[in-house]
Amino acid sequence: MRIFVALDIDDEIRERIARLIAEMRALAPDVRWVAPESLHVTLKFIGEKPDLVVTQVQERLASISGPSFDLSFRGCGFFPNTKSARVFWVGIESEPRLAKLASQVEDALVGIGIPKEARAFSPHLTLARAGSGAPGRRKDDKSNKLFAKLQQKLIEMPAPEFGTMSAHEFFLYRSQLSSQGSRYTKIARFAMRSSEGQV
Numbered sequence: 001m002r003i004f005v006a007l008d009i010d011d012e013i014r015e016r017i018a019r020l021i022a023e024m025r026a027l028a029p030d031v032r033w034v035a036p037e038s039l040h041v042t043l044k045f046i047g048e049k050p051d052l053v054v055t056q057v058q059e060r061l062a063s064i065s066g067p068s069f070d071l072s073f074r075g076c077g078f079f080p081n082t083k084s085a086r087v088f089w090v091g092i093e094s095e096p097r098l099a100k101l102a103s104q105v106e107d108a109l110v111g112i113g114i115p116k117e118a119r120a121f122s123p124h125l126t127l128a129r130a131g132s133g134a135p136g137r138r139k140d141d142k143s144n145k146l147f148a149k150l151q152q153k154l155i156e157m158p159a160p161e162f163g164t165m166s167a168h169e170f171f172l173y174r175s176q177l178s179s180q181g182s183r184y185t186k187i188a189r190f191a192m193r194s195s196e197g198q199v
Contacts, residue, residue, distance in 0.1 A: 002048045002175040003187075005061065005105050007041040009125070010165040013073055014039055017090060017162055021127060027149040031088070031128045038184050039125050041071070041092060043170060044105045046114055053112065058172060058188045060108040068192045069097035073125065073162035076154055078147065085147040086130045090162065092123040099123075101170065101192075168192055 018036035025033055046057065071094035078085035092098075102121045110116055130146045172188040 001051065001054050002177070003046045003054060003057065004042055004173050004175060005044040005046070005170060006173055007043065007071075007167050007170050008186075009039055009041065009073070010163070013163045013165055016160075017073070017125065017127070020090075020160055020162075024127075024150050024153065027153055028088070028128060028147050031130045031146050032181070033128045034126055035181065038182065039127075040173070040184065041098075041123055041125065043102045044109065044117070046109070054172075054187075056112045057109060057114070060112060061105065061170075061172060061188070061190050064101070064104045064108055064190065066101055066104060066192050067097060068166055068168045069095050069101075070164055070166050071098055071123070072164040075159045076127075077124075078151070082151060083144070085144045085151070087126055088128040088147060088150065089124040089126050090160075092125065094123065098167070105170075 014036055017039060021033055021036060049057070071092055073090055073092055075091040077089055077091060079087040079089065099121050102123075106116045128147075130144055169189055169191045171186045171190070174185045174187050176183045176185070
C-alpha cells in the first residue's frame, strides 16, 4: 500500500485555489494539474509498504501529541527555481508548530525503519507538475518553457491570498495511481489537542 501523512485543507481554501487553477490552466496546458479535491499538506511521504508496516505506522502516529495551530495559504512559486520550473506550488505560512508536527512524524516513524527526509521540511501545496520526476533531482534540467505564460501572468497580478485555517487533525492517506492520476483516501485520523491554554 502506497501511503503518506498529511493535513487536509478547509473547503473554503480549496475552492479559492480551485478558482486559481481554473484561471491558470490554459496558460500551462501541457503540465499535469492536480485535482483540487486532492490538495493536501504533506507532512511525510512514506511510499509503498506492506499491510503489517501500515498498521505499525498507524500505531506510531497515534502516539503523537501536540496542540492545534493555524496556517495560512498565500503566494505561489516554482521548484526547483523559476528558470527550471518543474513544480508550481502555493505557499504556506505557519507558526513553528507545523514544522514541529512534521518532525514528530519523522521521529515516530524512524523507529520502525522509515528513514527521515534528507531535505528540510518545506510546507507547500503542489498545484502542477511538468513531466515526471522530483523537483531538483535532474542534473540536465534546462530552462522550462511550459510554465512561461503562467509565470508572466503571476508577475502581473498581486500575490494571491487563499485564507487561514486551524489544523486540529492529521491523516494517514493511501495513494492509488491510475491513468487518471493519483487518488487519495484517508485511512486513519489523528486528532491534536486544542491549543487553548497551551503555551
